Amino acid sequence: MSRTRLLALLVALAAVLVAVWQRAHAVERLGQDFDEATYLPIAFTYAGMLEEGRWADIGKLRENFEHPPLVKLLFAQTVRATGAPEPDWSNVPMGQPIPDAARPVFRATRSLSAVAGVLQVGLVALVDPLGALLLAWDPYHTKYTSQAYLEAVPGLFAVLALLAFERARRHGFAPGWTAVSGALLGLAAAGKYPYGLVGGLTFLPFLVAGARTRWRPWAAIVVSTAAAFLLVNPALWSSPFALLWESITFHWDYSHNEHVRRAALPWYQPLAFLTDTWLSASDPGIYLTHFNARALLPLAVVGLPRTWRERPVWAVGAVVGLVFLLLWNTKWPQYLLLVLPALCVCAGGGVRTLAHGAVRLYRKVQGSRSRVSAGG
Template sequence: MARKRILALVTLLLAVLAATWQRARAIEMLPPDFDEGIYLPLAYRYAEMLAGGRWGEVMAYRENFEHPPLVKLLYASELRVSGTPEPDWETVHVGRPIPEPAVPVFRQTRWLSGVLGILQVGLIGLVHPVGALLLAFDSYHVKYTSQAYLEAVPGLFAVLAVLAFERARRRAREAGRGEPFQLAPLALSGALLGVTAAGKYPYGMVVGLAFLPFLAGYARGRVRVWAALVLPALGMFLLAHPALWQSPVARLWESITFHWDYSHSKHVVRSALPWYQPLYHLTHATPTEWHKGVFATGATVWVLLPLAALGLPATLRQRPVWAAWALVGLVFLVLWPTKWAQYLLLVLPPLCVCAGLGVSTLYEFAASVLRRRVSGSDQPSQG
């Protein structure tokens, strides 16, 4: 047992070190990307509003309204505190080297994203260290948590929400009082889920749907259990989403319906990505083709889905919430019309957990075969 714990700790440390090295490399080497050209100028506009204490303008600001402002406000706060000057955006071009005057803003905001991506790897390592090692090197996770995108913040809070939800179930079983959930960690999970949704809507929706079977199956008719999750989730969602403060229902509906309209827009339709595009991404390390020399390896895609499929039965037994997240996330990616590559980060953490348990399944199978052979060779020969 001690040997297994030491091996797990060493693997976790290697995963965190690898994640840090790979993301530091990507932060410095990746050229400007499409969405960075949207979010970073907006961060400066938000920084100007924050500097003047103009929260009314923050609430009323309409640019990029389809996405909640939380991550852009975090970027804005960092730029304001650091005093990083705004570059001339006319000199910044997608896919080209970052102009020298623009390097500080990219470095500052990308490191905010990168640190949260590294923390995701570390937290996944607490669930399964081999899963953390896979996530550390996954080229999609590296790319989109090393750029000033929206993915790293809701991704981290989604992992934290799932860990708290698991703790609520485990603590209830340990207490032995017949309750399906312990309310304090369940309320914490709800609050984290609210921040997740305030970072980017699909993360909150997918994780919330993953929680639903456990609530419906084990907390049916227990109002206080549902309230312990739902009320903190709604409260934190509204608190972390200032664009909704003036008219929550109307503005939320407008923001969400934009995504449906956008998924059927000319831009998405013209891209003509097939329904299985997420599965293609999961089996092809396209960032290594887009940005040659940046990523250490693209080999994780060769093993991720096979190992996750192999580990799914064990995950359903041992960590069922992660299995539910992986399955709900895959269904969402296949059904949702918008197929951009960054959407994979919705499902990579739970898939890596399943894949880690797939490695454990292979190890246990190999060990049992070896034990049978050894015990067979120890039998006295007959005759």
């Protein structure tokens, strides 16, 4: 094994270990967050339906209908598998240490998210080990893949979709891998709609440029995406188009409602989140470093040209994701997970670009010194 490959392997291993350590601590130490107070009671409702075989009733549940039920159903199955009892939610304070009575359900459901988060880091390590290390200790990725949020599972499917789409592109968009990437994209959308939207917009320019007027690749990705999305989305089974439209339009209305307007977050708020140490400083016992707040965006900018040459799908994913975050009115910090894996890949390319530049500069200086010495 070459020295370069050995170093890459060691960095990838370090990334996975950091990801496991940081998320394990976050699962245990983070207090209840706002969305957990919505998703976990629904998970127990779904668990009751599943226990009684009432699949048809899943689509009738109107609470939180704006988000598809896939991740909440996974939380429900986790609750059933572990036997975690439902706590008295009125006795689970927001942002405070989890009471002992509620700890089993939080530990079980958060562990599901954490496993998906660690798997994302491991998959990114296949693309860029340095990018995986940046993702491993990123405070936003850690927090929202260590709580019972919707982000971790669709984020995992989105990363898998990018990898499969890269393979499809290398094979000239043969229907097989193209269909696999579409199915994974559909699963990502069935976890949370924006992951499917950002992934689809990332794929689109490559399909336009590479598939052109060939109908098979387009059919493969459209059919597989739609089939996977509907298959794992029982909330839409009774009336797919009407219910999907209702759910999607909710997000548009919500992004313009009083709650969002009252928050008054500026259009550049995602960039402010990425460059602020507020989260990494909030609990030094969980988040290892402020490094990403200081360097992630600059490194991604430096590494974007290199990533475009080496892994163009990830470069486009980073740009599309950032543009989406800047344009979309809802600016909550968990939305950063739409772009963080691709952004970290670009930043890993930035680290390598700077390192190679430093080596070239050093060799140039050494060569100049040698010529001066020889001339003297």
